Amino acid sequence: MSKIIFNEHQRRQIEQNPNVVLITDRSIQYTVAFKLKAVQENLKGKGPTEIFKAAGFDLEIIGIKKVQSAVHRWKKIYQTYGEDGFTQERRGKGSTGRPRAEKLSADKKLEKAEARIRLLEAELAPLKKARRNGKAGEEESFLTPKEKYQAISETIRLFQLKNMTRYLCEVANVSSSGYYKWRQNMEKHSLREEADYQDYLLLKVIYDEAKGKIGYRGFYMELVDQLGKPMNHKKILRLMRKFNLYAKVRRANPYRLIEKANEAHRQIPNYLNRAFKQDEPGKVFLTDITYLQYKGGRTAYLSCVKDVATREIVAYKLATTLKLSIVYETLEQLKHHLDGNLHPEAMIHSDQGFHYTHPGFQTLVKDMGLKQSMSRRGNCLDNAPMESFFGHFKDEVDYHEAESFTELHTQVIDYITHYNHTRKQWTLKKMTPASYRSHLIAA
Template sequence: MTKFTSEEKLIAVKRYLEGDESQKEISDSIGVDHSVFQTWLQNYRHHGEIAFQKSYTSYNLQFKLDVLNYMNEQGTSIRGTAAIFNIPTPSTLYQWKRQLETIGKDALVSKKKGRPSLNKNNLNTGSNKEVAEGSIEALRSENERLRMENAYFKKVECLSSKQGKITKQDKVQVVYELRHEFSLRLLLQLADIPRSTYYYWVKNLGRPDPDAELKVLIKSIYDEHEGRYGYRKIRDELTNRGYKVNHKKVQRLMKVLGIKSLVKVKKYRSYKGKVGKIAPNILNRNFQASKPNEKWVTDITEFKLFGEKLYFSPMLDLYNGEIITYTIGSRPTYSLVSTMLKQSFERLSDSDTLLIHSDQGWHYQMKKYRNALIERGITQSMSRKGNCYDNAVIENFFSIMKSELLYLKEFTSVQHFKKELAKYIDYYNNKRIKAKLKGMSPVKYRVHAQQAA
């Protein structure tokens, strides 16, 4: 594995922060795994340039326990926790966690020499004879144990930096590679692997992986959609590509690969009481539409970025979930809605009979808004007061969009966010598949239905 200097890591991070290149483009160009580059970004966000300075800190028992307790209580990953506490090597946390679980607090107490030792009663030489403390035999045994620990954790650390987590199969591989150099029994104790498990995996080490091609394809789809797809959507995409795979198998293989959907909001409320006329709830949660431009829904949501607020107003077609158009501005003025409405009208034909549903926000109560609908022969519908479920489809879109864009990506400026938002809406309409659309994107589903008619 290529070693990178502090300066090289800092240069790579600053390239990303400039906003011209994606994480994958940068990690590929310098030959580092994408997950490792994400760790550099996390370290920099938490600690700045000091995160890349070499550290030879000796961590005391209380610090180790505090870190492990934080990871357990907050549910953060090993990599994420290491970034928060500026621990250079994430596998160090894995080592602390394993030592605490198998031996107890004593294993976390720093020793004057070498790594924190394992329980000497468990890692003895196999002899029933007691070795006098300080004797040549005891020193040799201690030296051999430290050599074994160093060799084992060095290989584990290498695997951890490559894939972000260590599986039982990975630990078996490490033990298998070291079996001629150290006692197998002691290695299995150190790795906390039952002998039966070890021999089961060893028996299968030489066999070709029957799912190797499928794993590569799953990882490719996952990376292509930047971690937004879970196992069900990946299963649907595999089906689109001619692979018939059960969703449970996809879920299992994703677990083996150590990947999962990265996708989990203060809701802007535009309701200010009755400032105009309230329309009845004609939609009445009937979110099914038999054709395009039959039922549209709209709402406004708020973003907070770089100390500023942005307001996002889209129009969504219930027929296929397609975002027809949207506007975004720094203030929730009426023009935000009127401009969006004017743009969406360009989609309509004279034969369309349309219903537009919204909540009771003040924009939608305005006389200008109601007149604009009346002029086009459009029926207005509104949710009941304080009932977000009456407009659940647009609420769900906001949740998905924030999870897959706002909370997933890093932005360098408001303009950078707007640029990424435009790319995301295009992706959502034209590429992101939906199970209820027969595994097609909204636009593809609409075009397919029109061609079939």
């Protein structure tokens, strides 16, 4: 059974397509003519997604896997039974297929409606939380009255039944007065569904512009910019779950274990000790190097310095080698950034890479008047904010597609400018690093 569950708005949207005969919350029944056309076009070389798009279906709602499996199933039926496979009843005869659409009498329609309700109960009941039936130690899954009302309404609408409401209520074991009262509130539910869908369209535009790399906090800040007023973050989370807007984020590598090392570095202790919450710009800096692989199997190396208080990248250097010059030039940029305004307790923190344990680097740091601190061995969490920046960079920049070092260098400059001046952060009171620096200085 498909894992995709269609909501009411999606069902109504799909139902408007002339190629659809019947739709439930989990399945779609298509016309015989569309099935034949899809099989014939597929045999000529057209792909399933192309066929369904040309027929006016929204694949983001239906799902690509459902489309591919449907065309594969129809083609198998066509190759085995020909066109008759779509018009003759195949169920119970050792093969797959769907029953043909027939003109039914009123009695047949009633029987089919009753069977339809039972089918909905069988499909929905396992999904509901088990509720006590009054007997100790026993549990039973059943539909709530609201869910039964929904099943009755869909059955009447889909099968176009008339004067059958009272009978269907008896079959579902609910009162007809309760059903009519529920129908009176249907308009409110429809209006809310429509309002949710309009909000979803707004979120979808932002989601597509960010290439899916945005969460509810990013949505919140972006909506404040666009609308001038916030949308409740709980509502944003609800809409994201409802319409499957999941943030495409990096996943932790379970095979990369962090070594629990308690010994401090023999030469430079860990003076910072993860004190990443600072409120004085220019007091604590973090530095590290990451590698960037771009087209042609080539590798570049990015060295950065980050101000812990403002989250701002204040110095960086992109190079094609890991020579010591990469960290020397980064320190020169940091010196230029400070411009003689050195905090009396200024500190620079790094991991235990060979660049930072080298005597030349340590001497240059000391000459600049900075105190040096190092993470414990094998513990990347001791330099977490710097690692976080590199992670966001690799998530949000298509550096793999860079054709040359020059193009990669342009991407680095553009992203750091964006990160410092236009990319808002939730933990910085929803400000950009540059704005937050001005805020701290003013405070």
